[in-house]
Amino acid sequence: MSIILSISLLFTVVQLHGSTNSPNADSLQHPLKADKTPEEKISTLMMLSGENMGRALSDALKTYQLAERTGNDTGKLNSMLRLVWLYYTETDYKQSLDYAVRTKELAEKLGRKREIALALDALGAIYDDFGDHDKSSEFFFKSLKLYEQVNDSRGIAEASSRIGVSYYKQKNYPKALEYFFISLDLAKKTNSQDGVASNLNSIANVYTDQHEFQKALGTYMEALTIAVKAVDLRREGSISLSIGSTYLKMRNFNLSIEYFNRALTIFTKLSNQLRITKCQVQFGEYYLATKEYMKGFHIAGQALEKSRELGFKDVELSAALILHRLSLAMKDTLKAYHFAILENQLKDSLASGEKQRNLTKLEAQYQFDKEQTRKAIMQQRKDYFTIISIIILLSTITILFLIWGRQKAKAKNAILEKESLQKELDFKNKEMVINVMSLMKKNEMLADLSEKLIKIDNEASTPEGKDTIKKVAKELQKSQEEEIWKEFSMRFKEVHGEFYDKLLFKFPTLGPNDLKLCAFLRLNMSSKDIAALTGQRVSSLETARHRLRQKLGISNSDVNLITFLSQV
DSSP: OHHHHHHHHHHHHHHHHSOSSOOOHHHHHHHHHHOOSHHHHHHHHHHHHTTOHHHHHHHHHHHHHHHHHHTOHHHHHHHHHHHHHHHHHTTOHHHHHHHHHHHHHHHHHHTOHHHHHHHHHHHHHHHHHHTOHHHHHHHHHHHHHHHHHTTOHHHHHHHHHHHHHHHHHTTOHHHHHHHHHHHHHHHHHTTOHHHHHHHHHHHHHHHHHTTOHHHHHHHHHHHHHHHHHTTOHHHHHHHHHHHHHHHHHTTOHHHHHHHHHHHHHHHHHHTOHHHHHHHHHHHHHHHHHTTOHHHHHHHHHHHHHHHHHHTOHHHHHHHHHHHHHHHHHTTOHHHHHHHHHHHHHHHHHHHHHHHHHHHHHHHHHHHHHHHHHHHHHHHHHHHHHHHHHHHHHHHHHHHHHHHHHHHHHHHHHHHHHHHHHHHHHHHHHHHHHHHHHHHHHHHHHHHHHHHHHHHHHHHOOSHHHHHHHHHHHHHHHHHHHHHHHHHHHHHHHHHSTTHHHHHHHHOTTOOHHHHHHHHHHHTTOOHHHHHHHHOOOHHHHHHHHHHHHHHTTOOOTTSOHHHHHHTO
8 A cells, every 4th residue: 555655646746747738648649740849759758658657658768768869958857757757656666766866966967956856756755665764754855855945835745745654654643644734734725636635635544543533534524525526536436435444443334335335336437446346345344344244255256356357466365354254254164264275375475576576676775775875985086086186286376376486586586686786887887987087087187287298398498308308298198098097997897897708709809909999888988088088089089989890790880889889
């Protein structure tokens, strides 16, 4: 019963969140051929898969393949959701788990919270079947949280209902009722009559298990009223059967048989063979309680044969059990023994099938947990490498920043040092220019003195006196030139020590006079200034400059001699 309840809930979830107004499947066969775009085909296939459970799996797989081929993520997501519950109904837990996980991952990638919640619902239902209620509850609560985040009242109602079912299976009735009532309240607010009826039915089941039959009946009746108004015959029949069973437990035989007949009439009209056989088993219970053993034996026998024919093992076992009890009541030991053997055989068969299903569940759970562990390890490794990469990156950035800071500091220091040297050079140049100017003044004084001696020479009366004066004037002039050059050369070398070396290395043919002229020009002195300092004529200096250009290999008249020498 629990797996049927879970399948019903999961089917309801997909139906509520899928297309609500699907046309008849046959009417979609022609449009499928006429569809032009992949999106149109996907939409049509999705509607087809919801109509006929016999071909639903095939259509959902086609939908998925088409969506994957065309890169339609929405179609892929919806088709995988459909595959989850289709494989679940087939108890193919391995495939159902696989598609549930893939649906969750794709929904997370696309940021679709509602679809993530639906995938979590499916995982919760599967783990609920595995009997792992802690894990199933974890998934259900996660889905509930997501529904609350997107303010999806219907989703919250469905999740609450599934949590209630999980607690019901654990026989934690207070908690089950708490969540059923939460779901019921939301279903009423959203005007979901199907949700209201479903929750009322679940609440009544809890009351029945607690032997609160009057409360159970009142709740069943409320659910039945909704089913009748909605013209939901399947639900009306199921609720009627539950009401009849409750009245039977209360020993109210008249009302019990009335609701059993009502349920049987509905299921016969619907041609629902499974429900018909279940009604027949309930009739067997009724006739056993009222001591109408032959009637009970007859109708339970019909349930046994029909369930055996259709393969309803659970119903067949229930029918064999009733027939065994009826045979004992009729004191027919032989028949009682026969049905006891049949009952044990069916129990063994069901137990074997249940064991196989449990093995399948365990295998699916093992494979799923193994894959989840593998993914978790891979994620841990990825996170580890990411952290290491970030640390390396940050370390590299830090080192590069420090190197950059160091280089910047060096560059700044170099600039400051260069500026300091330049200032020192400028200062020495200024000092040297001042010194040169002083020499020029001194030279002027000596030149003046020399001219006065020449005048005295002209006025001298004896030849010896004249010779002496001329000799003194020449020595004075010679001494003046040597002193000026010696003083200038010393100071120039202090400031531009490497100038002569570089110049002679590049132009080894330069003589002492050439070097003197180069030094004066290096200080940006004009021919007039040099003439004043050395006592030479300006014209002589211009000729000397011309010869110097030739020795330096400057043929282009546009090249400035002073600029050229400043770059040596």
